[in-house]
Amino acid sequence: MKISYKARPGEILNTDDINCRLEEDTLYIAGSLLAAGTGSLCKTIARKTPLLKKQVSRINLNGLTDIDSAGIIAVFYIRGLLKTNRDIIIETDKTAIQKKLELFSPAGLEKSAPPPRKSLSESTGEKTHRLFVGILYGFVKLAADVFYWSVTDLFRKKTYREGEFIRQSVKIGVNAAMIVVFMSFAIGLVLAVHSGGQLSTFGANIYIVDLTVIAVMSQMGPLITAVLVAGRSGSSIAAEIATMKVTSELDALKTMGLDPIRFVVVPKLYACLFTMPFLIILSNVSGIAGGATAAYLNLDITPEIFISRMGQIMQNKDLLTGFVKSQVYAALIVLTGSFYGFSVDRGAEGVGRMTTLAVVVSISLVILADSVMGLLFY
Amino acid sequence: MDKVIDVQRLYASIDSSEILSDVSFSALSGEVTAIIGGSGSGKTTILRHLLGLYPVTRGYVSVLGRNLSDITEEEQRRLYLEMGVFYQDGALLNSMTVAENVALPLKHQGNLPDELTDDIVRMKLRLVNLEEAYYLYPSQLSGGMLKRAALARSIAMDPPLLFCDEPGAGLDPVSLESLDRLILNLKTLLGMSIILVTHEVSSIVRTANRVIYLDRGTVLFEGTVNQALDSDIPEIADFFSVIRKKQKGTV
Numbered sequence: 001m002k003i004s005y006k007a008r009p010g011e012i013l014n015t016d017d018i019n020c021r022l023e024e025d026t027l028y029i030a031g032s033l034l035a036a037g038t039g040s041l042c043k044t045i046a047r048k049t050p051l052l053k054k055q056v057s058r059i060n061l062n063g064l065t066d067i068d069s070a071g072i073i074a075v076f077y078i079r080g081l082l083k084t085n086r087d088i089i090i091e092t093d094k095t096a097i098q099k100k101l102e103l104f105s106p107a108g109l110e111k112s113a114p115p116p117r118k119s120l121s122e123s124t125g126e127k128t129h130r131l132f133v134g135i136l137y138g139f140v141k142l143a144a145d146v147f148y149w150s151v152t153d154l155f156r157k158k159t160y161r162e163g164e165f166i167r168q169s170v171k172i173g174v175n176a177a178m179i180v181v182f183m184s185f186a187i188g189l190v191l192a193v194h195s196g197g198q199l200s201t202f203g204a205n206i207y208i209v210d211l212t213v214i215a216v217m218s219q220m221g222p223l224i225t226a227v228l229v230a231g232r233s234g235s236s237i238a239a240e241i242a243t244m245k246v247t248s249e250l251d252a253l254k255t256m257g258l259d260p261i262r263f264v265v266v267p268k269l270y271a272c273l274f275t276m277p278f279l280i281i282l283s284n285v286s287g288i289a290g291g292a293t294a295a296y297l298n299l300d301i302t303p304e305i306f307i308s309r310m311g312q313i314m315q316n317k318d319l320l321t322g323f324v325k326s327q328v329y330a331a332l333i334v335l336t337g338s339f340y341g342f343s344v345d346r347g348a349e350g351v352g353r354m355t356t357l358a359v360v361v362s363i364s365l366v367i368l369a370d371s372v373m374g375l376l377f378y
Numbered sequence: 379m380d381k382v383i384d385v386q387r388l389y390a391s392i393d394s395s396e397i398l399s400d401v402s403f404s405a406l407s408g409e410v411t412a413i414i415g416g417s418g419s420g421k422t423t424i425l426r427h428l429l430g431l432y433p434v435t436r437g438y439v440s441v442l443g444r445n446l447s448d449i450t451e452e453e454q455r456r457l458y459l460e461m462g463v464f465y466q467d468g469a470l471l472n473s474m475t476v477a478e479n480v481a482l483p484l485k486h487q488g489n490l491p492d493e494l495t496d497d498i499v500r501m502k503l504r505l506v507n508l509e510e511a512y513y514l515y516p517s518q519l520s521g522g523m524l525k526r527a528a529l530a531r532s533i534a535m536d537p538p539l540l541f542c543d544e545p546g547a548g549l550d551p552v553s554l555e556s557l558d559r560l561i562l563n564l565k566t567l568l569g570m571s572i573i574l575v576t577h578e579v580s581s582i583v584r585t586a587n588r589v590i591y592l593d594r595g596t597v598l599f600e601g602t603v604n605q606a607l608d609s610d611i612p613e614i615a616d617f618f619s620v621i622r623k624k625q626k627g628t629v
Binding site: 038073110347348350 | 490498517
């Protein structure tokens with residue numbers, strides 16, 4: 001839209017589309033007053049309001065060739081700007097425009113107040129209530145339900161699809177194997193490189209084996225595996241259940257007499273409990289392999305020496321704690337993913353929000369559980 | 379009357395299966411044109427072509443005088459500003475309130491003062507009888523309210539051309555009738571040209587001027603609603619059978 005600056009006397013705005021001029025007490029608006037052009041007219045008139053307010057008592061639309069609803073609202077907006085104690089008449093000789101003035105008049109538009117904002121104490125109370133009643137109670141209730149069904153389903157006819165356990169095991173376990181192996185190898189390698197430098201200062205090169213094996217088996221292996229599974233499968237479980245909820249699939253299961261926890265969550269829990277120990281073993285092996293590679297390259301400790309020393313320091317307890325951890329992490333990941341999946345409430349946006357929350361919370365819970373178990377099994 | 383849409387010898391296929399074959403029809407300015415047909419007849423494919431969401435690979439499609447097979451990205455963007463689309467499931471942005479959804483095209487397009495934008499939004503919501511939903515989010519609306527909110531957004535800019543994809547789907551007869559009245563008002567008062575993709579026979583009879591009947595990717599019938607009601611083509615006769623029976627007083 002081009003604005004002409006060579007204004008004639010009384011001319012307020014002259015663009016390709018709109019011409020607005022003041023003659024005596026009448027503001028003439030001519031041309032095409034459509035949504036795209038109304039902004040400049042309203043802003044120009046708003047700037048000149050004090051001057052125009054004294055003079056204008058009529059707005060004449062006879063020269064308008066086209067006007068849309070935004071244009072009509074703009075005319076009333078201008079009238080509102082220029083209104084003093086005397087009323088301003090809007091006049092037009094075109095029936096179509098008169099009809100539009102009646103249809104789109106903002107008169108009687110009620111500007112309802114926005115919903116009141118909650119005070120700090122109200123929102124704190126609400127959040128605390130939600131944490132204890134909504135989240136903690138909900139989580140414990142879900143855990144109880146899942147525990148009940150996962151134990152009882154061991155002894156009775158399964159309600160989920162045939163082959164579902166295998167499918168979920170492949171999804172949660174087999175498909176995660178490669179990334180677990182690579183990440184664990186990389187972390188074992190870096191751990192050994194950094195600590196090897198310090199040990200060699202004291203001539204204690206051989207202790208790199210102790211350090212690597214103990215660190216990987218008791219802490220790094222299970223933790224890395226759990227974090228990766230939480231990121232991969234925890235998010236996928238939350239997203240799957242949340243999508244099922246927003247598309248009413250869970251309601252459909254319920255109305256067919258199928259318990260969604262039994263049908264959807266229990267096979268995932270079985271699969272995660274079953275595959276997690278294997279993933280942790282894989283992680284331990286590749287983490288130690290990474291450490292052995294670094295020890296060979298940096299500290300001249302041959303694989304034979306590494307393996308022989310490893311045999312002396314490895315204990316059955318490490319394997320057992322690894323297994324216990326795997327079961328705790330698996331349960332936490334599946335329960336957290338399921339809990340947030342079931343908690344979705346606002347369509348597609350809610351699915352994304354709950355998936356993110358599921359990952360963040362499950363990783364945090366895994367780290368917390370790791371700290372507690374680390375102290376217990378020390 | 380000018381043609382707002384002109385489709386000539388349009389062909390389309392997806393994964394080597396032909397969806398549209400030699401489709402030709404036109405829609406006139408200021409009219410409601412209903413595109414009807416059974417499931418899998420190609421209605422959605424045609425709509426997506428008209429909206430520029432599918433490229434025109436064979437044939438000619440013109441919307442508001444622009445040839446879509448030879449249109450630049452910028453021209454297409456400008457063309458979008460001249461059309462409104464009312465999606466079947468509303469397609470409102472869930473993270474925004476109803477008012478923010480309706481204000482979106484207005485804020486994007488014009489440099490309107492906020493107060494003016496707010497008035498336009500309230501007026502559009504009043505037009506669809508949804509003033510009470512101003513501060514609500516789409517997830518808080520019922521199916522009918524969602525439809526009306528979507529219609530308010532699609533007409534926010536008073537587009538000369540409005541596409542309605544199954545506007546009546548899932549509505550009760552009373553809501554459907556009020557939506558039809560609204561569509562007729564948009565046509566008569568704003569002079570909008572409306573393309574209606576629908577299955578609702580009662581809506582077609584109430585609102586449409588012209589009917590295009592698709593069958594397995596081809597145009598089986600093109601004409602006025604009265605011509606469609608009188609047609610001897612078995613598919614058309616079946617489609618309108620309920621209305622014909624009502625007219626004859628057999629129901």
